[in-house]
Amino acid sequence: MPDESHGAPTPYAPPAPGAVTVYRGAIVFDGTDRPPRRAAIVVDGERIRHVVDETELPAVLPDGAETVDLDGRHVTPGLIDAHQHLATPPDRPRAEAVLRRLVHSGVTAIRDMADDVRQIGDLARATLVGEIPGPDIHYAALMAGPSFFDDVRTHQVTRGAVAGQVPWMQAVTPDTDLRIAVALARGTHASAIKVYADLDAATVAAITAEAHRQSIPVWAHAAVFPAGPREVVEAGVDTVSHVTLLAHACAAQPLTTYRDKPPIDYARLTAGDDPVLAELFALMRRTGTVLDATAALWASAEMTGGGPEAAERARQNSDLAAALTAQAHRAGVPIATGTDYETPPDDPFPALHEELAFLVDRCGLTPEDALRSATAVGARSAGAQQLRGTVEAGRLADFAVFDEDPLQDIKHLRTVHLTVKRGRRHARADFEAGR
Known part of the structure; x- marks a missing residue:
């Protein structure tokens, strides 16, 4: 009989399509020529669905979406x-x-x-x-x-x-x-x-x-x-x-x-x-x-x-x-x-x-x-410019969140608060706790 188990556990797997999370209250540097702006990032599964002004959220946010308040922190790809x-x-x-x-x-x-x-x-x-x-x-x-x-x-x-x-x-x-x-x-x-x-x-x-x-x-x-x-x-x-x-x-x-x-x-x-x-x-x-x-x-x-x-x-x-x-x-x-x-x-x-x-x-x-x-x-x-490298709709939900603005001082990269990779959150506090 074939083994129909799912193999090893995957605790860091990307969320499934349809699992929607909105990241609010961030100042977003999206990696394009656009200047940083206050915006909300709507993530569906492992992809970014929308990057919008907070006033536009009601028109694009489905019922039951999880909300993460980034409290004025700074986002980069x-x-x-x-x-x-x-x-x-x-x-x-x-x-x-x-x-x-x-x-x-x-x-x-x-x-x-x-x-x-x-x-x-x-x-x-x-x-x-x-x-x-x-x-x-x-x-x-x-x-x-x-x-x-x-x-x-x-x-x-x-x-x-x-x-x-x-x-x-x-x-x-x-x-x-x-x-x-x-x-x-x-x-x-x-x-x-x-x-x-x-x-x-x-x-x-x-x-x-x-x-x-x-x-x-x-x-x-x-x-x-x-x-x-x-x-x-x-x-x-x-x-x-x-x-x-x-x-x-x-x-x-x-x-x-x-x-x-x-x-x-x-x-x-x-x-x-x-x-x-x-x-x-x-x-x-x-x-x-x-x-x-x-x-x-x-x-x-x-x-x-x-x-x-x-x-x-x-x-x-x-x-x-x-x-x-x-x-x-x-x-x-x-x-x-x-x-x-x-x-x-x-x-x-x-x-x-x-x-x-x-x-x-x-x-x-x-x-x-x-x-x-x-x-x-x-x-x-990496030959992956169609998938990643910017915070834009349709790209992978890959972005980093910092307490201080790395655009003002590159050393502020050390204030990393959270990494989102393919829609899965990796909190810096979890890393510090496990060191």
Whole structure:
């Protein structure tokens, strides 16, 4: 006889269609070009049905709707971390703890940038159906040249198999049938293909063309070695990661491999007005290529804590990240808020809050710019702009509620009161009680 049970409990599942909740009394920054306004948000199941002036509520509110009074608090779209790694190597308890902290800190979606898909796929399912609390996970399958698969991380994420020979970690050679390779990557239920390293420009372009033909986005390192930044952008990738890798557009010698990067002229590039990069940023603006800057990464304790030499390297790269991100922003490049690290487990808030503060404090973005980067642009980076990133009718009911206005001070993100993810409430007080 078939087992007709419903499986594991789903205490964090989205509410069913027809379960209507109205959030009243909030000042709403909806992530579009519209200024913040006092409005009510009507949620039906996991979707936003209406965002209206309070005077319009009687005309749209069904009988029996639940009401939540937000008492003049501030609402933004749910935040998006565009660069996470939850399973390199796999560690389920740690990953669940990170996800729990994220969703209780206003984060409703992340991009996982290539890990062990066997675990990431299950985590994505578990947060989607509500077995565990956490943001939605948009994850990538990786492609790189064969020489990259000497990297120990590729073995950490393919234990029991062969790195480079599994659908989520594929080595690409001139003999690879890209139609099959892309189809295998899509079969992992990945949201995108990540192009990582040790591939030439023609191969990056061929992967991108085939991926787009099969309707899957391409996320790439900003330099793939030997493919340089301009070649990566010209290939048509959707998002590039790591702003400091853009410095290799100005390399004085040809790029070779990921492990053999040429030196960077920090003095030249930290001036923030390099003409070669100005041309590259103009190209990115024309093509709509999103920059996942990971700008605060080099200022993190993870990078600065390895002794004097590591601290100096981190300082140089942090200054470089700030200068290049600022130049990209001035040029109109869409910037997403990725982290590529996490704060320690005992920190009450995630690295994404540090990335947003770095963008404001070091890169010249206003709090409003930074919040759009973490919401509407973040959704673009994940290929999910039709679902999330703004507080509008028809979108997923993903939004964060703050006691103080983060548009006035980005540090007010630490006053998060409530996260609504797919219509399910995650109160910050519940997280604090469980720490």
